[in-house]
Amino acid sequence: MITLLVSVAAFNTGNNPLYLLLGMLLSLILISGMLSDATLKDxxxxxxxxxxxxxxxxxxxxxxxxxxxxxxxxxxxxxxxxxxxxxxxxxxxxxxxxxxxxxxxxxxxxxxxxxxxxxxxxxxxxxxxxxxxxxxxxxxxxxxxxxxxFPQPAPVQGLIVLDYLSGGSQLRPQPGQEGDYLSLRQYRPQDDVRSIHWKISAKRDQLITRELERPRSQAITLCFENRWQPQGESPEVHRDKLERAVERCAGILFYLIQEGHPVALVTLQGRTRFGVDLAHQDHLLAVLAQLTFVGDPLLKDPTPAVSFPLTPQDRCVLVAHRIPGVDAVPAHLISAGSLLQLIPID
Missing domain, CATH: 2.60.40.10 (Immunoglobulins)
Structure with missing residues (x-):
């Protein structure tokens, strides 16, 4: 705008200093463009x-x-x-x-x-x-x-599944008995004195304790009924409810894996293997991150729903829709496996 005003004044008055000022302003515009190009290059x-x-x-x-x-x-x-x-x-x-x-x-x-x-x-x-x-x-x-x-893991509340497990553990699937010798290490103040290996300690002139194998925790199958099933509520409210259920599933698998339980995730579209390490936890979170809801009207290519692919050996935590007037678990939701706990989607 300043350049435009100076140019009008220069042509109207024929004043040489205004022409010089106009030339300087035009030069600044050209230099600005050239230096900007040079700055952004390479x-x-x-x-x-x-x-x-x-x-x-x-x-x-x-x-x-x-x-x-x-x-x-x-x-x-x-x-x-x-x-x-x-x-x-x-x-x-x-x-x-x-x-x-x-x-x-x-x-x-x-x-x-x-x-x-x-x-x-x-x-x-x-x-x-x-x-x-x-x-x-x-x-x-x-x-x-x-x-x-990944979905944001929700705090775990009301999870009583561990109370149903016999001590929360079972023996490792390998030869030997629970408590077999595993290794030796230096004694720590919180260790049981009965675990000290006195002969080795005397030879090394320091307290050495023996480590035993820990029992493997009971495997748990986390089932999520990822079905679009609004019950007289608006689509926005129902979607928020399902998203909260996804976050709750993420919190449950976080908690179970932290407690040492191998976890498999089962949805209406398939299941994963059991695992307990950090890589398996990230895999389950990635599955939840990409999970869609069967029957979602926003999906272009809806995936047909199937029943939960369960086996009689599965011990299940079921996250499913609450059906009014039905207290027990409907037969179509779970066809095999043992149900440990039902967590309603609400």
């Missing part, structure tokens, strides 16, 4: 995501911005992550003041994924208004990456 960005991402929990994502220019540095850069399904103003970003030539700068951004599921990171947008804030230019860098966002 830049690369990479991200470092955390290994586990939960819905509703803020995360820090590391960014590495590399300037591949041989001589020129880059200034005043805004690096934004382009996330499919989010508006531009909601893209997380990080500001970097300067990147020298042939060097890299590490930064980060904080972001919270609002819900579970598969999120697609499309790449980055690098923008700069250097040097005079006259223009804001940007370049897009394509770097697609799929992110699995």
């Amino acid at each position: 830049l690369d960005v990479s991200r470092q995501l955390p290994s586990r991402i939960f819905a509703g929990q803020p995360i820090l994502v590391g960014l590495t911005l590399t300037n591949r220019k041989r001589r020129l540095p880059s200034f005043s850069l805004q690096v934004s992550e382009r996330i499919e399904g989010l508006k531009r103003e909601d893209w997380p970003s990080s500001y970097i003041l300067r990147v020298d030539a042939c060097s890299s700068v590490h930064s980060f951004y904080r972001h919270t994924f609002p819900k579970r599921g598969i999120w697609q990171l499309q790449g980055f947008e690098i923008a700069s208004s250097f040097p005079f804030e006259l223009f804001r230019k940007g370049v897009e860098i394509v770097d697609p990456q799929m992110v699995v966002v």
